Amino acid sequence: MIKQYITYTRVSTRKQGDSGLGLDAQDRDINLYLQNYEPSQYEVLDTFIEIESGSNSDRPALQQAMSLSRQTGATLLVAKLDRLSRKVSFIASLLEDKRLKLKVACMPNADKFQLHIYAALAEQERDFISARTKAALKEAQARGVKLGGLRDKTGERNKAAKQQAQQRAEELKRLVLPMVRQKKSTRYIADALNQAGIPTARGASWQSGQVSRLINRLIEK
Numbered sequence: 001m002i003k004q005y006i007t008y009t010r011v012s013t014r015k016q017g018d019s020g021l022g023l024d025a026q027d028r029d030i031n032l033y034l035q036n037y038e039p040s041q042y043e044v045l046d047t048f049i050e051i052e053s054g055s056n057s058d059r060p061a062l063q064q065a066m067s068l069s070r071q072t073g074a075t076l077l078v079a080k081l082d083r084l085s086r087k088v089s090f091i092a093s094l095l096e097d098k099r100l101k102l103k104v105a106c107m108p109n110a111d112k113f114q115l116h117i118y119a120a121l122a123e124q125e126r127d128f129i130s131a132r133t134k135a136a137l138k139e140a141q142a143r144g145v146k147l148g149g150l151r152d153k154t155g156e157r158n159k160a161a162k163q164q165a166q167q168r169a170e171e172l173k174r175l176v177l178p179m180v181r182q183k184k185s186t187r188y189i190a191d192a193l194n195q196a197g198i199p200t201a202r203g204a205s206w207q208s209g210q211v212s213r214l215i216n217r218l219i220e221k
Contacts, residue, residue, distance in 0.1 A: 003040050003043075004045050004074035006044070006046050006047075006048070006068055006076050006077065007030050007044055007047045007208075007209070008065045008078050009026040010049075010052060010059075010061075012053050023049065023210075026080070026083065027210060029080070030105050031207060033077065033105035037108040046065075047187075048062070054086040054087075057090045066100060075103050076101065087123075088119045095116055169217040172198070173218055176215065186209075189211045190208055193206045
């Protein structure tokens with residue numbers, strides 16, 4: 001019997017979505033799970049990508065992914081638990097939903113009870129890190145340290161990554177757009193690029209989510 005999955009990836013900001021840095025990492029973890037921890041044959045029914053804060057529980061793509069999972073019986077697969085939400089209460093409601101099957105790639109063997117505990121511990125850790133960061137910034141300001149330099153460097157790296165991704169999109173334009181016009185699926189296009197021996201900008205294999213972002217870059221261009 002073929003095991004069915006629905007994948008969901010999320011980043012918090014448009015810049016993260018454009019750069020592909022966060023989404024690529026999630027695609028990689030999801031692919032690692034499917035290749036190494038799913039013993040039977042599998043298929044990915046659909047892939048949902050969202051650019052939205054994890055504090056917002058009412059996200060359209062997530063709601064669609066969960067609805068499809070309930071309708072088909074397919075397992076909802078995410079790279080990390082916080083891609084679903086950063087709220088323990090929301091995570092708990094999902095784990096109590098008997099119609100929703102859920103797997104977290106980076107915790108492949110965790111059951112629902114363990115996921116609930118992890119969500120609670122992660123929330124405590126985020127609260128502590130936030131308090132520690134605020135205290136460190138206050139101490140730095142008291143010493144006269146000027147803040148902001150690291151943000152500038154991060155912005156430069158993100159800009160360079162975005163330019164690299166756009167350049168790669170232009171190189172593949174003639175190959176990809178004809179398949180888009182033929183209404184081929186993102187999985188079909190990913191398989192075609194992989195079979196042709198064409199890697200992503202980072203030298204990895206293509207996944208459906210990466211093809212979706214590639215198409216968006218070409219359309220927005």
